Amino acid sequence: MNTIIDSCFDKINEQGTQVFRKKDNQFYLHPWEDLGSFGGNDRTVAVGGEGIYLFDSEGNKLIDGPGGMWCTQIGYGREEMADAIAGQVMRSPYYSPFNLTSDISVLLAEKLARLTPGDLNTVFFTTGGSTAVDSALRLVAFYNNCKGRPNKKRIISRKDAYHGSTYLSASASGKTRDKNYQDFATDIISFIDSPNPFRKPRAMSVEEFRDLKVKELEDKILELGPDNVAAFIAEPVMASGGVVVPPVGYHRMCLDVCRKYDVLYISDEVVTGFGRLGHWFASEEVFDIIPDIITCAKGLTSGYLPLGACIVSDKLMAEMGGEQAKGVIFSNGYTYSGHPVACAAALKNIEIMERENILEHVREIEPYFLSKVKELEDIPIVGNVRGQGLMACVECLLNPEEESPLELDYEMGSRIDSQCQAMGLIVRPVINMNVMSPPLIITREQIDEMFKILRRGIEKAMDELI
Numbered sequence: 001m002n003t004i005i006d007s008c009f010d011k012i013n014e015q016g017t018q019v020f021r022k023k024d025n026q027f028y029l030h031p032w033e034d035l036g037s038f039g040g041n042d043r044t045v046a047v048g049g050e051g052i053y054l055f056d057s058e059g060n061k062l063i064d065g066p067g068g069m070w071c072t073q074i075g076y077g078r079e080e081m082a083d084a085i086a087g088q089v090m091r092s093p094y095y096s097p098f099n100l101t102s103d104i105s106v107l108l109a110e111k112l113a114r115l116t117p118g119d120l121n122t123v124f125f126t127t128g129g130s131t132a133v134d135s136a137l138r139l140v141a142f143y144n145n146c147k148g149r150p151n152k153k154r155i156i157s158r159k160d161a162y163h164g165s166t167y168l169s170a171s172a173s174g175k176t177r178d179k180n181y182q183d184f185a186t187d188i189i190s191f192i193d194s195p196n197p198f199r200k201p202r203a204m205s206v207e208e209f210r211d212l213k214v215k216e217l218e219d220k221i222l223e224l225g226p227d228n229v230a231a232f233i234a235e236p237v238m239a240s241g242g243v244v245v246p247p248v249g250y251h252r253m254c255l256d257v258c259r260k261y262d263v264l265y266i267s268d269e270v271v272t273g274f275g276r277l278g279h280w281f282a283s284e285e286v287f288d289i290i291p292d293i294i295t296c297a298k299g300l301t302s303g304y305l306p307l308g309a310c311i312v313s314d315k316l317m318a319e320m321g322g323e324q325a326k327g328v329i330f331s332n333g334y335t336y337s338g339h340p341v342a343c344a345a346a347l348k349n350i351e352i353m354e355r356e357n358i359l360e361h362v363r364e365i366e367p368y369f370l371s372k373v374k375e376l377e378d379i380p381i382v383g384n385v386r387g388q389g390l391m392a393c394v395e396c397l398l399n400p401e402e403e404s405p406l407e408l409d410y411e412m413g414s415r416i417d418s419q420c421q422a423m424g425l426i427v428r429p430v431i432n433m434n435v436m437s438p439p440l441i442i443t444r445e446q447i448d449e450m451f452k453i454l455r456r457g458i459e460k461a462m463d464e465l466i
């Protein structure tokens with residue numbers, strides 16, 4: 001008998017959803033809450049899940065189009081996950097990573113070292129994606145201090161990137177709308193443009209556009225001075241920025257520029273890792289790069305528990321270590337670094353993905369998924385569709401035919417999401433876009449179901465405009 005869960009169900013059954021909505025409005029400040037509507041929201045109350053579906057408190061079954069937040073790779077309701085988690089809780093629910101180690105965390109570190117490309121073999125565990133990126137950025141500064149280069153500290157990131165919500169990772173994020181009322185480390189982070197081919201001038205070829213964006217990186221390094229630039233950070237496919245798939249060769253060319261000026265390359269695979277693009281990591285297999293640091297989280301545990309990792313190359317570790325490093329402490333870490341229960345969840349999640357050939361499934365079903373995204377192009381307000389692996393974005397515009405199609409309806413994404421939710425599908429709104437990253441176990445039939453609803457949802461939202 002699980003008294004907490006039972007009493008939660010009892011309350012919902014006795015008092016109904018409205019009571020929970022009221023308490024949600026009264027007590028719960030959500031991530032990215034619009035304070036103008038705080039206290040007056042009408043959120044769906046999630047109470048259960050099975051496979052790719054979520055169940056809400058009113059008995060509706062919803063396809064989880066965004067896969068939680070790009071993370072529910074193996075889907076909901078896996079008893080094996082519950083058993084692994086419960087087993088580790090009873091065995092050893094906590095150890096201090098500062099002065100002890102744990103068998104299960106060691107096994108996961110070894111497994112991750114084997115799954116990452118090249119010589120990325122040292123794993124620093126964190127509590128999620130933001131802390132993985134934060135740790136990577138702190139490590140890069142620490143590395144240059146160790147090497148006697150105290151000025152080599154600037155980080156180059158990209159407009160529209162999202163890297164997290166700690167002070168540093170938020171500073172490296174490039175979405176202008178999120179920047180209005182927060183403070184940031186503007187003295188450390190500089191931005192170049194996003195390589196979004198949809199934003200290129202129509203007369204320019206994709207290759208010319210790519211070369212221009214790579215040149216912007218080189219120009220920025222030269223402007224700041226190579227002796228001052230520590231690292232470039234990039235998501236292989238920009239996720240929250242609207243699933244921006246860069247032109248072919250972009251990352252490889254950026255890495256070459258970084259190597260030319262002794263600038264480290266941080267690949268933020270918080271979304272693209274763990275099968276989202278059909279591989280454990282996209283850096284090498286999809287984009288032909290072996291970065292210096294990879295950050296990951298989300299799909300690492302399929303969202304069953306919070307965990308992240310910052311995985312560092314042998315080369316970097318060797319350059320920071322050795323005799324001369326005696327007494328030099330990498331003073332960065334968390335009470336819950338390498339939490340044993342989260343590590344048990346990650347190991348079980350990886351085991352399930354291997355046993356069920358989930359990476360192969362993603363590679364096999366990707367063309368079908370992307371073809372269904374492409375079919376949406378004929379809806380008049382759809383300006384652009386794009387995607388890779390099992391991530392996709394539909395961007396709606398008021399005037400899709402304009403040369404500069406930037407006249408946006410900021411509520412369009414939310415309106416489409418509301419229409420879709422009423423028909424059984426969640427599609428995460430990002431301003432005028434809706435992004436999708438369903439659980440990786442999704443079948444062809446479920447993809448059909450998803451896109452049938454999405455088409456109707458976009459059409460209904462379009463009718464509201466007229």
Ligand code: PLP
Pocket residue numbers: 069128129130131133162163164165235239240268269270271297298
């Ligand atoms: N990096 C990327 C690419 C992300 O998309 C996110 C979250 O969406 C983060 C980092 C931050 O991860 P978390 O929310 O687990 O802290």
